[in-house]
Amino acid sequence: MTLLHAENLVVARGGVPVLEGLSFKVAAGEVLVLRGPNGVGKTSLLRVLAGLAPPVKGRVESEGAAYAAHSDGLKATLTVRENLAFWAELHERPVGDALERMRLGALAERQAGSLSAGQKRRLGLARLLVTGRALWLLDEPTVSLDADSVALFAGVVRGHVAAGGAAVIATHIGLGLEEARVLELGPFRAVERAAPGGFDEAFL
Numbered sequence: 001m002t003l004l005h006a007e008n009l010v011v012a013r014g015g016v017p018v019l020e021g022l023s024f025k026v027a028a029g030e031v032l033v034l035r036g037p038n039g040v041g042k043t044s045l046l047r048v049l050a051g052l053a054p055p056v057k058g059r060v061e062s063e064g065a066a067y068a069a070h071s072d073g074l075k076a077t078l079t080v081r082e083n084l085a086f087w088a089e090l091h092e093r094p095v096g097d098a099l100e101r102m103r104l105g106a107l108a109e110r111q112a113g114s115l116s117a118g119q120k121r122r123l124g125l126a127r128l129l130v131t132g133r134a135l136w137l138l139d140e141p142t143v144s145l146d147a148d149s150v151a152l153f154a155g156v157v158r159g160h161v162a163a164g165g166a167a168v169i170a171t172h173i174g175l176g177l178e179e180a181r182v183l184e185l186g187p188f189r190a191v192e193r194a195a196p197g198g199f200d201e202a203f204l
């Protein structure tokens with residue numbers, strides 16, 4: 001079953017096309033890793049896939065996705081448990097075992113604002129579990145995570161796809177998900193973006 005279908009996408013940021021000619025499908029049970037140098041357009045593409053920004057051209061079809069980005073969208077004054085309860089209510093779902101699965105049990109009564117960067121990240125990822133969405137769109141999900149937490153995260157993704165979910169993940173590091181398909185975005189850079197004289201925009 002296809003959970004995401006992107007067709008002939010042109011993706012812009014700030015009105016400037018950054019990626020073009022992108023077509024791909026993501027099926028249940030699949031992990032697609034987006035790769036490419038800083039500024040190539042991974043975040044911009046994920047925002048379009050999540051429906052947060054429209055594509056300049058092309059189409060995105062999905063049944064809706066859970067999106068997790070740099071700003072985790074956590075409520076700083078609520079506890080870890082309350083944050084998850086808030087998200088669960090929003091999605092009309094039970095909190096279930098999200099706390100335990102992201103090893104947040106011991107931090108359940110702490111205010112989210114007092115967590116370390118990595119702990120906040122784990123809470124942001126626990127949020128995905130309570131959305132009940134089959135498709136996860138993840139922007140650099142392992143930033144601030146230590147090696148154990150990266151492995152924990154990879155295990156949660158593996159469990160999610162084994163249960164019929166799918167994930168699209170922008171990341172610079174290897175996640176140890178051998179089954180993941182990799183989409184290199186470099187070849188899809190929008191031509192208009194290339195400055196004359198071979199100027200390398202990657203260093204802007």
Ligand SMILES: Nc1ncnc2c1ncn2[C@@H]1O[C@H](COP(=O)(O)OP(=O)(O)OP(=O)(O)O)[C@@H](O)[C@H]1O
Pocket residue numbers: 013014015018036037038039040041042043044045
């Ligand atoms: N708000 C914005 N307005 C205009 N241009 C932007 C904006 N945000 C990002 N850009 C530009 O759009 C291009 C794509 O950025 P994007 O964040 O999608 O890249 P990325 O591949 O996710 O990068 P990174 O690996 O550094 O996270 C970059 O050239 C960037 O400078």
